[in-house]
Amino acid sequence: MKKILLLLFFSFLLPKTYAQEYFPNNESVQNKTSNFTAFTNAKIYVTPTQVIEKGTLLIQHGKVIGVGTNISIPKNCTTINLDGKSIYPSFIDIYTSFGIEKPKATTERNPSYDTNRSGFYWNESIRSEVNAYQAFKYDQTKAEELLKAGFGVVGTHVPDGIARGSGTLIALNNFEKKDQLLSDKVTNHFAFTKSVTTNQSYPSSLMGMMALLRQMYYDLDWYKKGNSTTKDLSLEALANNEKLVQIFASEDKLNSLRAAKIAKEFGLNYVLKGNGNEFERIEEIKKTNSKFIIPVNFPEAYDVSDPNQANQMELKDLRFWNQAPTNLKVLADNGIIFALTTDKLKKMEDFRPNLLRAIKYGFDKTKALEALTTIPAALLGKSNVMGTLKTGSLANFVITSGEIFDEKTVLYENWVQGNKFVVNDIATKDIRGNYDLTINAEKYKWKIDGEITAPKSEITTVDAKKIKSKLTMTNNWISTVIKPNDSTKTSFTRLIGYVEDTQNLSGKAILFNGNEVKWSAVKTSPFVKAIDSSKIEKNNMIIPTTFPNVAFGNLKKPTAETILFKNATVWTNEKDGILEETDVLVKNGKIASIGKNISDASATVVEAKGKHLTSGIIDEHSHIAISNGVNEGGHNSSAEVTIQDVVNSEDINIYRDLAGGVTTSQLLHGSANPIGGRSAIVKWKWGAPADEMLYKDQPGFIKFALGENVKQANWGNVNPTRFPQTRMGVEQVFTDYFQRAKEYDLAWKNYNSTGKKGKGKAPRVDLELQTLAEILNKERFISCHSYVQSEILMLMNVAEKFDFRVNTYTHILEGYKVADKMKEHGVGASTFSDWWAYKFEVNDAIPFNGPIMHNAGIVVAYNSDDAEMSRRLNQEAAKAVKYGNVSEEDAWKFVTLNPAKLLHIDDKVGSIKVGKDADIVLWNTNPLSIYSKAEKTLIEGVVYYDAQKDEAQRVAIAKERSELIGQLLQEKNKGMTTQEPKKTEKKEYHCDTLEE
């Protein structure tokens, strides 16, 4: 007992012993020692893989002085015997916002376009000048939570903005303020989130954020070379912090791929902070070669006890609940290096149970320990001072009752820089067992079970009658109240006693009448934990991950087949027209032959008599499968952004498009500004990652827009202040930008031809002007949103002035009024079949528009601009027959060959021709008919949609739903905390959708 008291005394004094010498001391007199502390007979995990049995850990001045089995203990040393206990390096979480106050959000609702700051970067979400160490205030309460969870060191930063500035490294030293700051700047932070402090409009989309980051890096380079005439503290901070660990909070599997893409472009090395869904795209995650920081915030089970509510849940959410605990295992199995973080946990107490859950689902314990110690230390480049218990490291360690990731293990103490933080009293004796209890010569049976630190009492008489009792134990003092069985009486008996020997307990009993007598208890048998077999938590059956991991995803990525379609009606879109009873062979992803009586031994034969075979539908104007924003409307020009950055491979609308016979789409930027963003031309390879969906070497396209949307005519009450507000202004925007692009292009051309060799300074890289220069150089095509005749003529006029041609007018609902001028200019048209009356500028829109332009010799396509209509474009084509008497053959080209021509991909797709990509659709009847349905949709010979397989999928989905609901109900029965059913709102983008 005395030893313990002494120890407590010393440990209390310890921190003072190495306070910095030059600090004035007004507390007492100088009290400096160089005492050691030795922890002996412990199982010591020097590193996760280097374990010493019965070893000694020697520390002094907050650092490890020695560790091993042969450590000589100096004389001025306090020794703590840890026989049977284990020592682990304490955990490190490099991704927290510990001690950082949440930045205050702006209350300004009106948009602002220019910055209000002076001396910083032009965009207020670039806050690289922020330093966490300056904003930091040690949070004692939060620190205790972290200490209890086993953490000794945390990295912290201000989680606000796209560039968030530097992060600092803090020791969770609750005793000595001066030692808390380990390093002022260790990390430099980024994320795809706008600052809450600004009402600046730009960037309003994910693609805008990506473009902004790129421009920021170009500007950094340019600034470093001394080109700027203005002071920019944001860029200076960025330059100063280049050597720090660059952490990118991508917070999503696809965003991780996106951040990694930027890193690759600029030769950076981001450590990516994920969100736990990495397993869904593990192959691609692995290919990034990035290191990760991963949270353990698995979703709570949904309360599905109300079937009506359960019914509303999306399968993918139910499935994610089931699969999320396997994320860490999948990452580890794939050799991905990652640290763990407590970020996004609802409460710190969830950390351990969640981690144990991951371990139950196969996450290796050693890997878990590494992810909490050596890996975060290594990520910070501080392996020599933390993360292990090697000599010279910080004396940051936890003492446990046993194997740290064993459910029964108790965490006793968490030492930080040689300061002890008590989690559970290590000295608590294990009194559990069965005893013969004697109180005042009366005999009882006494069973003590429960936890060591919270034992429970069960007293019975010799004839096995139960007597109510309650046991508490603190500092090895036991106190038991024995209650009378008649609850109306107050005849309590109280036992107290100090535990010295766990075989023989004894003390004083205070009887109900106030008399004091002795009691004693002799252990008759040791404690055996009763295992209630009904309570053993069995692992849930894990639903296999599909590609993508949503309903109708494929268990395996499909592959190209050799297929022979026999006796089909083939709409060739070529000179041959529509061929009856014709065979088409698909081989190696291409259309191999077309004709009668074709045979191929290796082919799967599909009898298609009475059915129709066409090339896949091409949607020139689509906004499906886009992540977080179709418009970058924060500026009147956003040529720097590209939809290629934000293709969302997991969108169910891809599958639905396939079911409607659509194989290719141009994903266009919206129409919020005159100069929009660059397009992505994609093939709907359902299951493939976004990068594989992008056309290889695709022609460059950019969206332009005219009219009501760009002049913010229908933007509602939020006062529109952005230039332009009239069609007159729109012309000026174009003229101005093209003039600047011309000058920009010239400057670079001059530099490239002479400047490089001479002393000429490189012009600033401007991604926006660079893109516009591509248009001037005929390397990029414009697809322009347009409605009324005046603006149609205007843009052609501007283009002609700058010596290029507008490639496509999209929407173009008044094209019929100026078809002759359009033909002259050489522009194509991608329009709606019959839309009108939704705004003032479509008052003269007519369903004869397409046919009139077609008859004028313009290449005409019908597009969707709408997820739902996209899957019925075959029917839209039929409206050209209905309203304009266009021939069926020509009408069909409105949604196949013509959009292929407009997109300059008609050398690969758009018709059934030998050598072209096997992007084809088998229809049950004439594809223009309302009664037609796609039976098979192929892209490059791969069957991505098959009506029969779809039926099987539906059965599987129903089965999976009921399995998951069953698991969730079971979870609730077990008393696990649950959350109410909910789902995220689906976002369907149209041209004028401004929200993210």
Add this chain to the structure above:
Amino acid sequence: MISKKIYLLILAFSISILTQAQQTPAAKQSKSILILNATAHLGNGEIIENSAIGFVDGKITLVADARVIRLAAGAYDVTIDASGKHVYPGFIAPNSTLGLVEIDAIKSSDDEDEIGAMKPHVRSIVAYTADSKVIETVRPNGILMAQITPRGGVISGSSSIVQLDAWHWKDALIKENDGIHINFPTTFKRGGTRFEPGNIEANKDYSKQILELSSFLSNAKAYLGESSKERNLVLESTKGLYDGSQTLFIHANEEKQIIDAVQFTKESGIKKMVIVGGYEAYKTAELLQKNNIGVLLRRVHEMPENDDHDIDLPYKNAKLLTDKGVLVGLENSGAHERMNTRNLPFLAGTCAAYGLDKEQALQLITSNTAKILGIDAQCGTLEQGKDATLFVSEGDALDMRTNKLTNAFIQGRMISLETHQTKLNDRYKTKYNQK
């Protein structure tokens, strides 16, 4: 081919078109008309291959097989030979806002949603613009009648049924104040704020909101039950619900909502109800069938609600309900709904592609809708004694390939198939022919 008389009639129309901004409503039928040899789709599931359809004074007088009957020469003033063509009863667009909004984005042209939550007294018909330019564009696709319905609030107001060739709203009326519309509380709602929208989560106020609604109605019932001294125009406007002259249209899509709505109506003592929307109505089909409750099924051309729903669920929904004996009509509310009304026939076409036979699909926009709206004694089929509201199409009117109208009649009056849009078409054809 069209007889000379008809040709003259058309010519007369074309002349009037040139002088009018909108189409001029046709004059009362003065001459009897016979449509001969068309395939007649009666709208009740039956077909007559070589039909003779006659109408006099706005009413159908003859529906017969032309090969069987004998007609005295000159029995009808005008004969239209429609060989190879198809004749249909006029299509009906229920739950429509035609004439209440002219241009979506222009607030000043928008009269569909009065402020307030409980507004049964608000009447759509008085804001109905009979000469809307949008209306004339839906007629050439066969839509000849509509139920004009107010929007918004919990009780949106009172709808009326109109024919689509009229000088003004009084002239257009088929049935005034046919029903009152309720937007039933939803079990799920969007959380968060306008600026930071949250998840879609359980509506904790669901039961409370139903209670508010039912206490409003029981209050109304009590008011109507005794001769109160003070008049309450709001409560008084619900009278028709209790005497059976008005239908209660409950807009609801979720299974639970629909079950609660049926119970709610029973308890309120309301005589006749209809479900509008009905996305999950197929799950409650037996209940609806047993209680004789029709469904105006929401826009067929839409996306499934959940990612894991059958990708063709909206397409086959009508089949699922019809198979279980529920009376189904199609409605088309949603994005761009006014101009989109003209695609109503193709919604029915899709239902045929996904399980119904074509004549059943036709019923979804003709006889079924008429029954649901309570106007089936007057319209919805080609039957003797009913309004001669019908049209001739070159081919299958449910398929956009072949939906091409040659003649359309509303109550026997041959209406113009010209529109603001056809005029522009002609104008620019002229332009390009000038060269």
